Amino acid sequence: MSKMPGTIHGVGLGPGAQDLMSVRTDRLVRGARHIAYFRKAGRPGQARRIVEGMLRPDAVEIAMEYPVTTEIPLSDPRYKQCLSAFYAECTDRLSALAQAGDDVVVLCEGDPFFYGSFMHLHSRLKGMVPVRIVPGISGMAGAWTASGAPITWGDDVLTVLMATLPEADLARRIADTDALVVMKIGRNLPKLRRAVAAAGREAEAWLVEHAAMPEQKVTPLAQADNVTPYFSILLIHGQGRRP
Numbered sequence: 001m002s003k004m005p006g007t008i009h010g011v012g013l014g015p016g017a018q019d020l021m022s023v024r025t026d027r028l029v030r031g032a033r034h035i036a037y038f039r040k041a042g043r044p045g046q047a048r049r050i051v052e053g054m055l056r057p058d059a060v061e062i063a064m065e066y067p068v069t070t071e072i073p074l075s076d077p078r079y080k081q082c083l084s085a086f087y088a089e090c091t092d093r094l095s096a097l098a099q100a101g102d103d104v105v106v107l108c109e110g111d112p113f114f115y116g117s118f119m120h121l122h123s124r125l126k127g128m129v130p131v132r133i134v135p136g137i138s139g140m141a142g143a144w145t146a147s148g149a150p151i152t153w154g155d156d157v158l159t160v161l162m163a164t165l166p167e168a169d170l171a172r173r174i175a176d177t178d179a180l181v182v183m184k185i186g187r188n189l190p191k192l193r194r195a196v197a198a199a200g201r202e203a204e205a206w207l208v209e210h211a212a213m214p215e216q217k218v219t220p221l222a223q224a225d226n227v228t229p230y231f232s233i234l235l236i237h238g239q240g241r242r243p
Contacts, residue, residue: 012136142211154241170195179238
């Protein structure tokens with residue numbers, strides 16, 4: 001009789017605080033024998049940091065270390081080739097465990113299906129072994145909560161952008177929306193600042209760093225000299241219809 005395959009669970013950890021996880025994620029993380037997570041080489045990894053103190057004593061940790069992050073430009077064909085091979089290797093590693101009958105919990109910052117690395121595993125694992133997703137509070141929700149104001153009202157249109165886009169595209173889209181979230185800022189801050197100014201909206205823009213974490217910081221864009229490379233989000237709040 002063949003062994004039933006295990007399940008790979010992509011679990012959303014939320015914006016960074018353990019008490020903002022779902023009950024289901026908490027249960028899966030605490031009970032998992034195999035815990036996998038992404039991280040930059042030489043770093044503990046933000047996802048792993050979030051679950052510190054939650055893992056069972058005999059948990060087997062699977063650190064999936066990115067071969068590149070910002071060392072190669074996104075436009076360079078080598079970037080895609082390198083990451084594609086990396087995700088294929090991770091897929092083989094996790095699917096082997098599942099095919100042997102073991103469950104694996106993959107830690108995902110924010111929500112697994114919202115600009116996360118787990119999506120690249122999911123597209124490869126789907127159809128090979130059982131995969132289940134546990135949604136999480138997105139980082140942008142943590143950011144606008146930290147700002148202390150609603151991000152949208154009434155009929156406001158919310159646009160989510162990556163700061164890696166060309167400057168002209170950023171400026172056009174920023175000018176054309178009511179409410180705005182911009183992610184992946186890091187070294188793109190000068191370009192993003194120019195695009196916000198070109199759209200005439202610098203006075204409305206806020207930077208939120210490390211939302212829902214102890215080092216949380218909310219600053220008007222005009223007063224920000226720099227920004228942390230990760231966990232930084234720019235917001236422009238909508239001002240739409242309300243009673």
